[in-house]
Amino acid sequence: MGISSGSSSQTRWGDTLFRGLHKLNAVTRPDNYPIPHTDALLEKLGRAQFISTLDLTKGYWQVPLDESTEKSSAFITHVGLYEFNVLLFGLRNAPTTFQKLVDSLRAGLAESAVAYLDDVAIFSDSWENTWSICKKSSSA
Secondary structure, eight states: OOOOOSSOTTOOHHHHHHHHHHHHHHHSOOOOOOOOOHHHHHHHHTTOSEEEEEEOTTGGGGSBOOHHHHHHTOEEETTEEEOOOBOOTTOTTHHHHHHHHHHHHTGGGTTTEEEETTEEEEEESSHHHHHHHHHHHHTO
């Protein structure tokens, strides 16, 4: 199951793939978009009475790659050449790309929602307000 480097049948597909991304990441210009500090996010949540959390499970896989990046993500197996068409873990700028997307989605909720990569916390001083914000965020 997966791609093997030939040295061990125990090699996992992801381990082999990420070793291949090392060369791509070495020549990729870093995106310096800031990832929030968790202590600042926790401080913002400090006065909230109600907090709802969302985990954007597999969120990276919902972000399409542009065509030039698809070509750069190519890898070879014993059955052919493949290219990723969605954002994958291991790419140098994947975290900042995803953080930018999540920040843009919560733009109208900046005073009542914080995000750290794929984790979003919606907060308020009352359950009714928190629920209202959750409904707004799901329609964004």
